[in-house]
Amino acid sequence: MADRESTTAGEVTDALNNVSNGTAPGKPPRDEAKYQAARERGWVEPQNFDYEAAVAKNADLVAKTTGDEPMWAHKSRRYEFDQDLGDVGPEIPELEQELFLGKFRMSAGIKFNKLLSIKVVTETTERPDPIRNFNDAGLHPIVLENVKKCGYETPTPIQAYTIPAVLKGRDVIATAQTGSGKTAAFMIPVLSKLMGKAKKLAAPRPNVAKGWDPATDRVRAEPLVLVVCPTRELCCQIFDEARRLCYRSMLRPACIYGGGPVRDQKEELMKGCDILIATPGRLKDFMTDPRLLVLSRLRFTIIDEADEMLHDDWEEEMTTIMSGADANMDAQHQYLLFSATFDKNMRRVAKKFLSQDHVRIRIGRAGSAHGNVKQSIVYVDKNQKQQALYDLLIASPPARTLVFVRSKKTADFVDDFLFNNGLPSTSIHSDRTQREREDALRAFKKGTAPILVATGVSARGIDVKNVMHVINFDLPSIDHNGQDEYIHRIGRTARIGNEGLATSFYNDMDEAMAPFLAKVLAETGNSIPDFLEQYKPAENEPLDFDDDSGDEENDELVTVPNGATGDAWGAEEASIAAPQQTNDIANTWGSGGNGSWGESAMPAVQPLNAW
Numbered sequence: 001m002a003d004r005e006s007t008t009a010g011e012v013t014d015a016l017n018n019v020s021n022g023t024a025p026g027k028p029p030r031d032e033a034k035y036q037a038a039r040e041r042g043w044v045e046p047q048n049f050d051y052e053a054a055v056a057k058n059a060d061l062v063a064k065t066t067g068d069e070p071m072w073a074h075k076s077r078r079y080e081f082d083q084d085l086g087d088v089g090p091e092i093p094e095l096e097q098e099l100f101l102g103k104f105r106m107s108a109g110i111k112f113n114k115l116l117s118i119k120v121v122t123e124t125t126e127r128p129d130p131i132r133n134f135n136d137a138g139l140h141p142i143v144l145e146n147v148k149k150c151g152y153e154t155p156t157p158i159q160a161y162t163i164p165a166v167l168k169g170r171d172v173i174a175t176a177q178t179g180s181g182k183t184a185a186f187m188i189p190v191l192s193k194l195m196g197k198a199k200k201l202a203a204p205r206p207n208v209a210k211g212w213d214p215a216t217d218r219v220r221a222e223p224l225v226l227v228v229c230p231t232r233e234l235c236c237q238i239f240d241e242a243r244r245l246c247y248r249s250m251l252r253p254a255c256i257y258g259g260g261p262v263r264d265q266k267e268e269l270m271k272g273c274d275i276l277i278a279t280p281g282r283l284k285d286f287m288t289d290p291r292l293l294v295l296s297r298l299r300f301t302i303i304d305e306a307d308e309m310l311h312d313d314w315e316e317e318m319t320t321i322m323s324g325a326d327a328n329m330d331a332q333h334q335y336l337l338f339s340a341t342f343d344k345n346m347r348r349v350a351k352k353f354l355s356q357d358h359v360r361i362r363i364g365r366a367g368s369a370h371g372n373v374k375q376s377i378v379y380v381d382k383n384q385k386q387q388a389l390y391d392l393l394i395a396s397p398p399a400r401t402l403v404f405v406r407s408k409k410t411a412d413f414v415d416d417f418l419f420n421n422g423l424p425s426t427s428i429h430s431d432r433t434q435r436e437r438e439d440a441l442r443a444f445k446k447g448t449a450p451i452l453v454a455t456g457v458s459a460r461g462i463d464v465k466n467v468m469h470v471i472n473f474d475l476p477s478i479d480h481n482g483q484d485e486y487i488h489r490i491g492r493t494a495r496i497g498n499e500g501l502a503t504s505f506y507n508d509m510d511e512a513m514a515p516f517l518a519k520v521l522a523e524t525g526n527s528i529p530d531f532l533e534q535y536k537p538a539e540n541e542p543l544d545f546d547d548d549s550g551d552e553e554n555d556e557l558v559t560v561p562n563g564a565t566g567d568a569w570g571a572e573e574a575s576i577a578a579p580q581q582t583n584d585i586a587n588t589w590g591s592g593g594n595g596s597w598g599e600s601a602m603p604a605v606q607p608l609n610a611w
């Protein structure tokens, strides 16, 4: 046999050379002057991933040799529990490193305390006491240990209220702002409740830790937990959180999503699965084969981004899923609905599926923007947008930046434009293959392509460390729930107490969004530009968002353990101070003007070389 090591290493080098030489067919030649300007400004070299070359030369091997994660997110390594050992598996340091210490993992920011001081509304017959810290929350020791390994020291308000409610066996419908830790809010209590009972509740399964042969060892998946979410990227991200929180336990997570190879995903289910995270289309397909997947053991059904999932567009899928999930008529089946924005369908579904004594938790106003995002709206004519985008990026210290556009065509166009002008961009939208989508997101996370051009599809849920700037090249359309999409888009920055900037290009075609934008700017203490002055809400009058988010009964203020209190819509949020200067932060610039794109007030942006 040939020397596999050296042969494949050579192939890998070739593939990587092809990957980085920027000579993909069909790309116009780059503008050398602009290319140099971007280098001088400090932006990393644009890299053009040549998918065909990489796939032809064994893409998985390329990933392995470069120390990347596997090419398919659903194949990411999880803890395989050895059933011959006790109730808690031994540590696997290398896996632990990958799960918990990855340098691309988000950590709480300097404004974390501001997250904690926010108005909380609960509606319930018997309000569960919020937890003050994870230690006293009554969590299973393994979950508690994993929470600490994740670096979560203090529960966020949504976690403080949801964890005890779920532990007490209640159904929950919850809304909380973007980036406030909703995933852990449902995952922690659910796993904690199941962990001690996994042996009793879970279906028999092969001892995968000792090896697995599909011919003799395959079982059907009978999950105890089902998480449904709208996008493939979010599905992979929730799977990552499950991989972390299930570490050293018997509970085995898996994820299935459209675009990924069906055979591989089926194989993961055949190894047994307790926690299934799925996008609705793929789930519905797999549900048709009872030798592969049955939902009769479900103890928890969780709908993330519930307002989106319960939208009419998903009705058929969700009806099938919810009736399948209801196969377990056991009273112990809990339903949990989570979102950052609210839709009246959530209330309809709550009535149908949730128990009468369900707990409703609302942190801040449903659909509100986070005060840690410095928002700036600048007037840019349609035909000036490209130049404005280039100037804005070249004037900014290099930082991870998400550029949102309205159509797939514009995404490709803007990506090509930036790339050909020397800026390290890539793009993600639904016409790209799943492999391209995963690779684009990975390059964005790693910083090899720190500018990601995206359509709204990526707005929901994506959680990437150090996204410092969100640019709405196109504002979302009012006809397609543009208000909510705006909130989700700008929520990709300033997560979990970090700070960030959102710049939106506005012109007369966006007029329908103007009243909403003016209210959001007013609510968060951002200045309202002259061209939106006529929409400025009257002072001292309550802002009416017409958002149907429910009654304001039982308002209360969370008092956090370290003493910070207050209403996030009160004094503290009114102005977003620039972050404290540290050696990592390049500079602060901009004069605070808000009339044109050159002068937007910007908080300091963490340069790429800081990570």
Ligand SMILES: Nc1ncnc2c1ncn2[C@@H]1O[C@H](COP(=O)(O)OP(=O)(O)OP(=O)(O)O)[C@@H](O)[C@H]1O
Pocket (backbone or CB within 6 Å): 105, 106, 107, 108, 151, 152, 153, 154, 155, 156, 159, 176, 177, 178, 179, 180, 181, 182, 183, 184, 339, 340, 460, 461, 462, 463, 491, 495, 496
């Ligand atoms: N208690 C905590 N302390 C510190 N970091 C946390 C805590 N809980 C969650 N995080 C981190 O906060 C980040 C945001 O969490 P998550 O993605 O669950 O937010 P979200 O509320 O679902 O946002 P979105 O509405 O945008 O989907 C994640 O990187 C997560 O690891």
